[in-house]
Amino acid sequence: MKLSGISFSHVLPWRMAPIVRGWIHRLGGLLEPDKQAINLNVCVDIVEQLSHVIHDVIVQQNKRTEEYQRQKLQLETIINTLSDAIIVTDSQHALIMANPAWYRLFEASPVCLGQPLLHSVRVPCLFEGLSQTQKTGLSNTIDFDYLGRFFKARITKLSTPVFDGCLTVLSDVTQIKIAEQIRRDFTANVSHEMKTPLTSIAGYSETLLMGALDDPTTARNFVKIIHNQSEKLKALIDDVLHLARVESPALKIENKPVVLSQIVNDVISDYREHPKQLVFSSNRFDVTVVSDAQAIRHILHNLIDNAVKYTPSGGSVLVTVRVDSARGVSITVSDTGVGISQNDQRRIFERFYRVGGHSLKDGTGLGLAIVKHLVERLGGTISVDSTVGKGSSFTFSLPQ
Numbered sequence: 001m002k003l004s005g006i007s008f009s010h011v012l013p014w015r016m017a018p019i020v021r022g023w024i025h026r027l028g029g030l031l032e033p034d035k036q037a038i039n040l041n042v043c044v045d046i047v048e049q050l051s052h053v054i055h056d057v058i059v060q061q062n063k064r065t066e067e068y069q070r071q072k073l074q075l076e077t078i079i080n081t082l083s084d085a086i087i088v089t090d091s092q093h094a095l096i097m098a099n100p101a102w103y104r105l106f107e108a109s110p111v112c113l114g115q116p117l118l119h120s121v122r123v124p125c126l127f128e129g130l131s132q133t134q135k136t137g138l139s140n141t142i143d144f145d146y147l148g149r150f151f152k153a154r155i156t157k158l159s160t161p162v163f164d165g166c167l168t169v170l171s172d173v174t175q176i177k178i179a180e181q182i183r184r185d186f187t188a189n190v191s192h193e194m195k196t197p198l199t200s201i202a203g204y205s206e207t208l209l210m211g212a213l214d215d216p217t218t219a220r221n222f223v224k225i226i227h228n229q230s231e232k233l234k235a236l237i238d239d240v241l242h243l244a245r246v247e248s249p250a251l252k253i254e255n256k257p258v259v260l261s262q263i264v265n266d267v268i269s270d271y272r273e274h275p276k277q278l279v280f281s282s283n284r285f286d287v288t289v290v291s292d293a294q295a296i297r298h299i300l301h302n303l304i305d306n307a308v309k310y311t312p313s314g315g316s317v318l319v320t321v322r323v324d325s326a327r328g329v330s331i332t333v334s335d336t337g338v339g340i341s342q343n344d345q346r347r348i349f350e351r352f353y354r355v356g357g358h359s360l361k362d363g364t365g366l367g368l369a370i371v372k373h374l375v376e377r378l379g380g381t382i383s384v385d386s387t388v389g390k391g392s393s394f395t396f397s398l399p400q
């Protein structure tokens with residue numbers, strides 16, 4: 001560092017030199033190790049040396065500030081975009097920090113910062129959990145429901161030399177709870193559905209063993225009943241396994257070009273000889289979609305099976321294919337059968353739901369649940385339109 005060609009060391013009073021060297025040493029200590037190698041014995045201008053060290057310290061500090069800002073921004077972005085709600089409370093349970101998910105959940109605003117938590121959140125068990133963790137230092141997990149949703153709160157003590165409080169992370173576990181309930185209901189339903197045919201099989205076979213076998217006519221009737229019941233059990237187990245397969249993420253969907261007219265005509269031809277003497281028809285179409293032929297065939301079979309089952313003799317079943325720029329390709333199976341009430345239309349895609357609570361003899365109640373899953377796996381949607389006494393139309397869409 002020179003001013004008008006005059007070296008500052010020339011004007012630096014000799015008493016100042018050790019002091020300046022001390023500064024250089026101390027400032028040098030702030031630098032990274034590789035920059036600390038300042039050889040004071042080298043005969044260079046001492047003020048210039050100081051200026052170099054100051055410059056390096058400033059550059060390094062700027063770098064550190066930038067890095068700190070970058071990390072702070074990164075952390076803030078992560079916390080702000082987390083779907084889990086996060087808060088930090090101090091030892092008096094005042095709210096110190098909260099992320100947007102927390103404000104959204106409790107309809108609160110940053111005005112609550114610095115205020116006791118209880119002012120913005122009226123969940124007593126959460127407050128009790130916080131008090132416990134604050135007192136014992138042990139982490140805590142609390143389950144609670146709030147405005148119809150279920151939450152899991154994990155509370156951890158935050159103890160640093162400058163801060164004493166707790167970190168609470170709240171996860172919305174409503175979907176998990178619903179899935180658990182569905183699983184429980186499903187197991188209960190399967191057991192219930194199996195019980196009737198099994199009781200019947202056990203009862204009739206026992207009666208046979210106790211003597212009915214000796215009467216050929218009775219024995220024949222009983223064996224027929226046992227056979228029917230075991231067929232129903234088999235149908236139920238097949239549908240349960242099928243549903244598990246279509247619900248499994250492992251289900252492979254083979255996307256290949258599929259000519260719809262070919263599949264529709266194939267499926268309809270299976271019913272031509274049907275004893276109900278229904279009229280089967282389809283519109284003329286020539287559409288190719290990239291989808292899974294096997295899945296489409298299964299969906300159509302199920303819908304046409306139902307149409308046949310719930311349409312009296314002499315009625316008709318029509319399959320229509322439409323191409324629409326908004327919905328893509330849609331296929332409708334319409335019948336002139338018994339129809340479905342508005343109330344039942346809302347529930348028929350649920351597992352085991354049978355209109356009027358028919359027993360297993362009318363079907364497993366799983367067919368439409370399987371259909372809905374398959375349609376969704378193909379990227380489409382399914383809907384029903386029906387009038388009691390007039391008939392029903394089931395329409396599913398397929399992306400083109």
Ligand code: ADP
Pocket residue numbers: 306307310335337338339340348353354355356358362363364365366367368369392
């Ligand atoms: P199921 O094996 O009992 O037919 P589904 O899941 O296929 O089970 O159908 C559920 C219920 O929806 C049936 O019990 C039936 O009452 C009603 N349903 C389905 N399709 C039709 C239809 N085309 N016409 C009238 N009712 C229908």
